[in-house]
Amino acid sequence: MKANNPLIVVRDLSIAFAGAKAVDGLSFTVAAGEVTALVGESGSGKTVSGLSIAGLAPPEARITGRVTLAGADILGRTPRERRLAGHPAVSMVFQDPQAALNPVLTIGEQIVEAVRADGRTGARAAAARALELLDLVRIPEPGRRFSEYPHRLSGGMRQRVVIALALAASPVALVADEPTTALDVTIQAQILQLLIRLKDELGMALLLITHDLGVVAEAADRVLLMRDGRLLEDRGVRDFFDGPRHPYGRALLAARPGRRTRRGPRPRLADTSAPCLIGGEGSGAC
Amino acid sequence: MTLFAFMLRRTLAAAPMVVLMIVVNFLLLKAVPGDLVDVMAGESGIATVEQMADLRARFGLDRSALDQFQAYLSQLLRFDLGFSFRYSRPIADLVLERLPATALLVTVAVLAAVAVGVAAGVLAGRRPGGRFDRTVSVLSSLIFAMPSFWIGLVGIVLFAVHLRWLPIGGYATVGAPGAGWPHAVDVAAHLVLPAATLGLGYAALYARVTRAAVIETSRLDFVRTARAKGISETRVTLRHILRNALLPVVTLSGLKLGSMLGGAVVVETVFSWPGLGRLAFEAVADRDVNLLLSLFLCNSLLVIVMGILVDVSYAALDLRIEVTS
Ligand SMILES: Nc1ncnc2c1ncn2[C@@H]1O[C@H](COP(=O)(O)OP(=O)(O)OP(=O)(O)O)[C@@H](O)[C@H]1O
Numbered sequence: 328m329k330a331n332n333p334l335i336v337v338r339d340l341s342i343a344f345a346g347a348k349a350v351d352g353l354s355f356t357v358a359a360g361e362v363t364a365l366v367g368e369s370g371s372g373k374t375v376s377g378l379s380i381a382g383l384a385p386p387e388a389r390i391t392g393r394v395t396l397a398g399a400d401i402l403g404r405t406p407r408e409r410r411l412a413g414h415p416a417v418s419m420v421f422q423d424p425q426a427a428l429n430p431v432l433t434i435g436e437q438i439v440e441a442v443r444a445d446g447r448t449g450a451r452a453a454a455a456r457a458l459e460l461l462d463l464v465r466i467p468e469p470g471r472r473f474s475e476y477p478h479r480l481s482g483g484m485r486q487r488v489v490i491a492l493a494l495a496a497s498p499v500a501l502v503a504d505e506p507t508t509a510l511d512v513t514i515q516a517q518i519l520q521l522l523i524r525l526k527d528e529l530g531m532a533l534l535l536i537t538h539d540l541g542v543v544a545e546a547a548d549r550v551l552l553m554r555d556g557r558l559l560e561d562r563g564v565r566d567f568f569d570g571p572r573h574p575y576g577r578a579l580l581a582a583r584p585g586r587r588t589r590r591g592p593r594p595r596l597a598d599t600s601a602p603c604l605i606g607g608e609g610s611g612a613c
Numbered sequence: 614m615t616l617f618a619f620m621l622r623r624t625l626a627a628a629p630m631v632v633l634m635i636v637v638n639f640l641l642l643k644a645v646p647g648d649l650v651d652v653m654a655g656e657s658g659i660a661t662v663e664q665m666a667d668l669r670a671r672f673g674l675d676r677s678a679l680d681q682f683q684a685y686l687s688q689l690l691r692f693d694l695g696f697s698f699r700y701s702r703p704i705a706d707l708v709l710e711r712l713p714a715t716a717l718l719v720t721v722a723v724l725a726a727v728a729v730g731v732a733a734g735v736l737a738g739r740r741p742g743g744r745f746d747r748t749v750s751v752l753s754s755l756i757f758a759m760p761s762f763w764i765g766l767v768g769i770v771l772f773a774v775h776l777r778w779l780p781i782g783g784y785a786t787v788g789a790p791g792a793g794w795p796h797a798v799d800v801a802a803h804l805v806l807p808a809a810t811l812g813l814g815y816a817a818l819y820a821r822v823t824r825a826a827v828i829e830t831s832r833l834d835f836v837r838t839a840r841a842k843g844i845s846e847t848r849v850t851l852r853h854i855l856r857n858a859l860l861p862v863v864t865l866s867g868l869k870l871g872s873m874l875g876g877a878v879v880v881e882t883v884f885s886w887p888g889l890g891r892l893a894f895e896a897v898a899d900r901d902v903n904l905l906l907s908l909f910l911c912n913s914l915l916v917i918v919m920g921i922l923v924d925v926s927y928a929a930l931d932l933r934i935e936v937t938s
């Protein structure tokens with residue numbers, strides 16, 4: 328079930344800010360059940376592409392092209408418009424979990440709001456579902472976290488909450504924008520592992536935006552390499568690490584610290600259920 | 614720590630400030646040239662030096678400033694505000710009699726100003742540079758440029774004299790029933806112009822502050838998270854943007870509320886509103902130092918109380934801030 332089963336099709340996507348093109352004629356597909364990595368240097372247009380696919384691009388962005396989700400046109404529609412039109416959801420996991428959560432609402436209030444956005448779920452059912460989601464993202468003591476404010480949680484816990492928020496709409500695809508960049512190194516692997524497990528369990532497609540080629544080697548099925556708003560490479564991960572044809576991709580690989588490829592000894596990510604190095608998840612150290 | 618304990622602690626912490634204000638107020642008023650006797654003599658037109666000295670002795674004005682201050686302090690310690698020789702009545706009675714009118718005026722003006730200002734600020738801040746935003750911006754600049762007594766006079770000329778929609782001034786129609794619904798409606802009609810005059814400048818200020826806070830907050834990441842949930846724009850604005858943007862507005866309203874009594878002096882005088890503000894105006898004109906001191910004290914206490922209330926409402930809006938800190 329590789330590229331012949333595209334869930335999201337991006338065709339000729341261009342995004343401009345005040346005349347300057349941030350993304351220029353981007354075309355690729357994201358297959359259901361796969362991890363598609365979107366890599367590229369800073370400013371290459373990864374985030375704005377991801378936001379456009381999730382319907383969250385800033386209003387000042389001029390967007391052209393076509394993005395379809397299971398055949399339905401979704402480009403230029405906000406998450407609300409998509410829901411009202413009956414389209415399945417594409418959710419986003421943001422880079423900075425601290426900034427992504429509303430500081431004056433409890434974790435529970437924020438997740439319940441996301442659950443109830445469908446307009447059909449009652450308060451009681453929504454609270455139950457919110458606890459379920461907290462459990463799904465492996466937050467210990469979900470009942471206690473439910474009534475806490477974001478500032479009381481560690482960075483890793485906050486990112487789990489952000490992921491729970493993303494899952495509230497039962498999305499068919501997840502766009503994760505550098506989901507581990509803002510986190511402690513010790514927790515990065517856990518969050519990545521969680522995303523991959525959720526993708527498998529819930530059968531979602533995962534578009535993983537990242538700088539980290541180690542993450543790509545570990546998690547991705549396919550790699551999209553962007554530069555200056557254009558797509559340079561679109562290949563299977565094995566193919567990508569075995570030898571990119573484009574000189575830029577080659578330079579990128581050579582510059583990578585601690586080179587590891589699929590052929591070399593494969594680095595193991597820490598198991599999510601293993602106790603964390605410092606103090607354990609519940610202690611707030613993770 | 615409970616809310617009560619918090620308020621108690623804040624009140625105790627304010628005590629040195631109150632003492633300082635009492636001293637400064639006293640010194641300020643002693644520095645003003647002329648006294649009650651000068652004014653009374655001027656009014657009656659005929660007064661001999663002996664008569665004036667006699668009056669001063671009766672009012673205690675012949676004693677040294679230090680003596681007078683000591684007397685004033687010992688009075689305050691007995692919770693006695695003293696006696697107004699001008700009105701020949703205890704000051705506490707005067708203040709209590711005038712307090713309800715001012716409380717009504719200021720409360721209505723503040724609530725209206727917050728409601729109008731915040732609503733206008735939110736609508737303007739949602740679409741910066743839009744038509745509504747530009748209108749609010751021009752209007753608030755105009756309001757800032759106009760002194761409140763002038764706004765009051767224009768209101769009187771337009772709505773009371775020309776259109777005859779509203780009464781010119783006063784608290785209630787003379788000779789009308791003093792209780793029940795007709796009375797309430799009558800007072801409300803008398804309240805419209807003074808409350809609008811007093812509140813307009815504040816509304817303009819709140820509109821500006823709210824607009825800026827809304828624009829600032831709208832850029833934050835969690836607003837995008839809220840939008841990602843697929844909830845309505847109204848809900849995004851009210852629950853996520855406004856709730857966070859309101860914090861600076863609350864601070865400002867609280868601080869400004871204390872100074873509103875200053876504004877009430879002008880407005881109550883223009884509209885013959887029988888409140889503390891007009892009492893203060895008359896007390897200045899009469900050099901009624903005892904009365905003025907008490908009014909200053911009340912105002913100072915009000916400012917302190919408002920500061921405490923701001924802290925409490927902050928905690929209610931933003932539960933991260935625990936009242937312990
Ligand atoms: N709201 C905006 N207004 C104007 N320009 C923007 C805006 N958002 C992004 N851009 C521009 O679009 C280009 C692509 O930005 P983007 O954030 O997508 O890069 P990125 O690949 O995600 O980079 P990074 O790896 O640093 O996150 C940049 O040149 C950026 O300046």
Ligand SMILES: [Mg+2]
Pocket residue numbers: 373374375504
């Ligand atoms: Mg980015």
